[in-house]
Amino acid sequence: MANIMLDAGHYGKYNRSPHVKEYYESERMWVLCRFLQVMLEKMGHTVHTTRDDQKIDLAVVERGKKAKNHDMFISLHSNDFDGSDDLVKAEKIDYVVAYVPSYAKNSRCENSQKLGLKFAEYIKGVIGSKQSARADTKLKDNGDEWYGVLRGWQKTNCPLGFIIEHGFHSNPKTANWLLDDENLLNLASAEANMIDAYFKGKAKIKVGSTVRIREGATMYNSKRKLFSWVYPLEWIVLQVKGKRVVVDRSADGMHSIETPVSIDDLTLVK
Numbered sequence: 192m193a194n195i196m197l198d199a200g201h202y203g204k205y206n207r208s209p210h211v212k213e214y215y216e217s218e219r220m221w222v223l224c225r226f227l228q229v230m231l232e233k234m235g236h237t238v239h240t241t242r243d244d245q246k247i248d249l250a251v252v253e254r255g256k257k258a259k260n261h262d263m264f265i266s267l268h269s270n271d272f273d274g275s276d277d278l279v280k281a282e283k284i285d286y287v288v289a290y291v292p293s294y295a296k297n298s299r300c301e302n303s304q305k306l307g308l309k310f311a312e313y314i315k316g317v318i319g320s321k322q323s324a325r326a327d328t329k330l331k332d333n334g335d336e337w338y339g340v341l342r343g344w345q346k347t348n349c350p351l352g353f354i355i356e357h358g359f360h361s362n363p364k365t366a367n368w369l370l371d372d373e374n375l376l377n378l379a380s381a382e383a384n385m386i387d388a389y390f391k392g393k394a395k396i397k398v399g400s401t402v403r404i405r406e407g408a409t410m411y412n413s414k415r416k417l418f419s420w421v422y423p424l425e426w427i428v429l430q431v432k433g434k435r436v437v438v439d440r441s442a443d444g445m446h447s448i449e450t451p452v453s454i455d456d457l458t459l460v461k
C-alpha cells in the first residue's frame with residue numbers, strides 16, 4: 192500500500208470563476224482533496240495532506256517539500272485561461288492538463304510525465320471535456336521548474352509528482368460541473384481507483400516472494416527452455432538483480448531449480 196501526499200492547492204477564497212460567481216478554485220479543490228483522501232484511505236493507503244486548515248496558507252515550495260518520504264505527490268487545481276471575462280473565448284477552452292516536472296532526463300520525471308498524462312486523459316473522460324487532455328512542462332528562463340510545488344518536490348526523494356488542472360473554471364460549464372458535490376465524488380472515485388491500480392500493478396517481486404513462471408518462458412538472456420513441469424508450480428524468489436530473478440525452491444518444498452529468469456516472465460503470487 193502506498194504513502195500519498197495530496198495538495199489541495201490554494202487556500203481560503205482564491206481564483207474565483209469570472210462567470211460562475213459561486214466558484215472558487217481553492218474551495219472546490221479542497222473538497223475534492225478530502226473526498227480523494229477518504230477513498231484512498233478506505234483502500235488501505237496512507238494519505239497526508241500539505242495543509243490541515245483550508246484557511247491557512249503554506250508557501251508553494253514548502254508544500255512540494257512535503258512530498259518527502261511519500262510514494263506520490265499530487266497537487267489539485269482548476270485552470271483559468273487568461274483571467275479575462277471574455278465569455279466566448281472561455282467557453283471554447285476546457286482541456287485537462289497535468290503539469291509535470293521536466294528537469295533533465297531521469298526516471299522520476301519520465302515516470303511522472305507518463306502517469307500525469309494518463310491521469311489527465313482519464314479525468315477528461317470523467318468531466319466530459321471536449322479538448323484533448325495533455326501533459327505539459329513549464330520552465331523559468333534559468334531552467335528551473337516554473338511551478339513552486341514541483342521545485343519543492345524536486346528536492347525530495349518522492350518518485351512521482353505532478354499538478355492536475357481539472358479543466359478551466361473560466362469555462363462556465365466546467366465550473367458548474369465542479370460545483371456539484373456528486374460530480375466531485377465521482378471524480379475522486381475515478382482518481383482513487385487509478386492511483387490504487389497503479390500501486391497494485393507495481394507491487395514488487397523481491398527475495399522471498401512466491402511467483403509463477405510464464406508458460407514458455409526461457410532462462411534469463413538465453414533461448415534455453417525450462418522443463419514444462421515448472422510452469423504449473425509456484426516458486427520462491429532467491430535473488431533479484433534488476434530484471435534478472437533467480438527462482439529456486441518450489442513453494443511445496445519438493446523441487447529446487449536455481450534458475451535465472453526475466454522479471455517480465457514472472458507473476459507475483461504473494
Ligand SMILES: [Zn+2]
Pocket residue numbers: 200201206216267268269
Ligand atoms: Zn491553481
